[in-house]
Amino acid sequence: MMIHAIRCASKIEGVVMNKYQLFIDGKWVDGSEGVTEAVINPATEDVIGHFCHATSDDIERAVAAAKQGLKDWSAVPAWERGDILKRAADLLRERKEKIARILTLEQGKPLAESVGEIDRAADFIEWGGEEGRRVAGRLISGRDTGCSIQVRKVPVGVVAAFAPWNFPIVLTAKKLAGLLGAGCSCVVKPAEETPGSVVELIKVLVDAGVPGNALNMVLGKPADISNQLIADPAIRKITFTGSSPVGKLLASQAGQYMKPVTMELGGHSPVIVFDDVEVAALAKSLVAKKFFNAGQVCVSPTRFFVHKSIYDEFVKVFVQSAKELVVGDGCGVKTKMGPLANIRRLEAMEVLVKDAVAKGAKIETGGKRIGDKGFFFEPTVLTNVSLDAELMSTEIFGPIVPILPFDDEDEVLRIANDVDYGLAGYFFTKDADRQAKFSDQLTVGTIGVNDVPAHIAEVPLGGWGDSGYGVEGGIEALDAYLKSKYVSYR
Numbered sequence: 001m002m003i004h005a006i007r008c009a010s011k012i013e014g015v016v017m018n019k020y021q022l023f024i025d026g027k028w029v030d031g032s033e034g035v036t037e038a039v040i041n042p043a044t045e046d047v048i049g050h051f052c053h054a055t056s057d058d059i060e061r062a063v064a065a066a067k068q069g070l071k072d073w074s075a076v077p078a079w080e081r082g083d084i085l086k087r088a089a090d091l092l093r094e095r096k097e098k099i100a101r102i103l104t105l106e107q108g109k110p111l112a113e114s115v116g117e118i119d120r121a122a123d124f125i126e127w128g129g130e131e132g133r134r135v136a137g138r139l140i141s142g143r144d145t146g147c148s149i150q151v152r153k154v155p156v157g158v159v160a161a162f163a164p165w166n167f168p169i170v171l172t173a174k175k176l177a178g179l180l181g182a183g184c185s186c187v188v189k190p191a192e193e194t195p196g197s198v199v200e201l202i203k204v205l206v207d208a209g210v211p212g213n214a215l216n217m218v219l220g221k222p223a224d225i226s227n228q229l230i231a232d233p234a235i236r237k238i239t240f241t242g243s244s245p246v247g248k249l250l251a252s253q254a255g256q257y258m259k260p261v262t263m264e265l266g267g268h269s270p271v272i273v274f275d276d277v278e279v280a281a282l283a284k285s286l287v288a289k290k291f292f293n294a295g296q297v298c299v300s301p302t303r304f305f306v307h308k309s310i311y312d313e314f315v316k317v318f319v320q321s322a323k324e325l326v327v328g329d330g331c332g333v334k335t336k337m338g339p340l341a342n343i344r345r346l347e348a349m350e351v352l353v354k355d356a357v358a359k360g361a362k363i364e365t366g367g368k369r370i371g372d373k374g375f376f377f378e379p380t381v382l383t384n385v386s387l388d389a390e391l392m393s394t395e396i397f398g399p400i401v402p403i404l405p406f407d408d409e410d411e412v413l414r415i416a417n418d419v420d421y422g423l424a425g426y427f428f429t430k431d432a433d434r435q436a437k438f439s440d441q442l443t444v445g446t447i448g449v450n451d452v453p454a455h456i457a458e459v460p461l462g463g464w465g466d467s468g469y470g471v472e473g474g475i476e477a478l479d480a481y482l483k484s485k486y487v488s489y490r
C-alpha cells in the first residue's frame with residue numbers, strides 16, 4: 001500500500017518557535033533547568049517543536065498555585081463559572097481550524113477528525129459549566145424538634161489530571177469541564193506526544209476568564225510528574241485516561257494516600273454481527289468506525305464475531321473496503337486514516353500480527369508498516385484467528401481487525417465477555433429478543449445496538465473491570481469532583 005503523498009509544512013502557524021512551555025500560576029514559563037524534549041510529527045518524523053520539562057520545584061510551584069486557585073475559583077459563583085466555560089466553548093469553536101492543524105501535526109489524525117474532536121471538546125466544556133450551575137445539596141429534617149440537617153456539595157480540591165495522546169483535546173476537556181464546573185482547580189499533565197493541543201486548550205480557558213492559578217499545566221517525564229503529584233498532600237483527586245497497566249499503577253499509588261481516582265482505561269470491544277443485517281452496507285460502515293483515529297480509540301470496535309451464514313460476504317466487503325482506505329498524512333484532503341501516533345504503537349502492531357500469524361491467522365489485507373518514514377501501518381484484517389492469539393485478549397489500539405465466525409449465540413456472548421476489559425460492546429441485529437438479551441448481558445459500560453456511538457457530552461462513559469471506574473460526561477460529569485458534607489444544626 002502506498003502512502004497518500006500530500007504533506008503539510010511542519011511549521012505550526014501562530015506558535016512561536018513551537019516551544020511549549022509550562023503554565024504555572026497564570027504564566028507561561030520554561031522548566032527551571034532548561035531541559036526540553038522534541039515533539040515529532042508522526043506522519044513525517046520531523047521535529048515540529050519542543051516542550052519544556054518541569055523540575056520537581058516547578059511541579060511544587062504548580063501545586064502551590066493550584067491551592068490558591070482552588071480558593072479563587074471556588075469563590076466564583078457557579079452561575080458565573082458557567083458563563084466563563086460557555087465563553088471558553090465558543091472560543092474553542094472559533095479557533096478550531098488553527099487548533100485542528102496543531103492536533104493533526106502532532107497526533108497524525110485526519111484534519112476532519114481533529115475538527116470533530118474540537119467540536120466535541122467544546123460541547124463538554126459548555127456542558128460542565130451548565131452542570132456546575134445545577135449542583136445543589138439538600139435539607140433533611142433533623143430527628144429532634146428544631147434540628148435540621150444540610151447536605152452540602154463541595155469541590156473535592158486540587159485535582160491532578162493526566163491526559164492521553166489519542167484524543168488530547170476532547171479527553172483533556174472532559175476532565176477540565178468536570179473539575180472546573182465543580183469549582184476545583186488542577187495541575188494537568190498532557191501526553192508528551194501532544195503538548196501543543198493542550199496548550200491551545202489552556203489558552204482558550206484562560207482567555208475566557210478561568211483564573212490562571214486554577215489551571216496549571218506541567219510537562220516532562222511522566223513517572224516523575226505522577227509520583228510527585230500523587231504524593232503531594234494538596235492533591236485531593238486523581239483523574240487519568242490511558243492504558244490499563246498504567247491506570248492500575250497510578251490507582252495503587254493513589255490508594256496509598258487514600259486519594260480517590262477516576263480511571264478511564266483501555267478496552268477491547270466486541271462487535272457481534274447476526275445474520276439479519278444488510279451485510280455489505282454494515283461491513284462498509286464498520287470499516288470507517290474501526291479505522292477511525294487509526295484504531296487508537298479505547299472504545300474502538302476490535303474483536304469482530306460474524307454469524308457464519310454471512311461470514312464470507314462480510315469479510316469480502318470489509319477487506320475490499322479496508323484496502324480502499326486512503327492512508328496518509330492527516331493534512332491530506334483525501335486522507336481517511338493517518339499514521340499511528342508514535343513508534344511504540346507501530347512496533348506493537350508488528351508484534352501482534354506476528355503472534356497471531358504464528359498461531360494460525362491469515363492476513364486478508366495489510367499486516368505491515370507502510371514505507372520507512374512516518375509511523376504508518378496498513379489497515380489490517382485477519383481471519384482464522386485463534387482465541388489464544390495475544391490480540392484477542394490484549395487491547396489492540398491500532399488498525400488491526402480480527403474477524404471470527406460464530407454459530408451459537410450463547411457461545412459468542414460468553415467469548416465476548418471473556419476478557420478483563422469492560423468498556424464497550426456493539427451488536428447488530430433486528431431481533432428484539434436478542435437486542436434485549438445482549439444489552440442486558442454484555443458486561444461493558446457502553447453498548448451500541450446497531451450502532452457504534454461516539455461519546456457525547458450528555459452521556460456518562462466509563463468502564464467496568466480493567467477498563468477502570470468512574471465516568472466522564474452526563475449528569476454524572478461533576479460527581480467525581482464533588483464531595484458531600486453533612487452539617488447538623490440544633
Ligand SMILES: O=CCCCC(=O)O
Nearest residue numbers: 166167297298299455
Ligand atoms: O480513547 C478513549 C476515549 C474515547 C471516547 C472519546 O472519543 O471521547
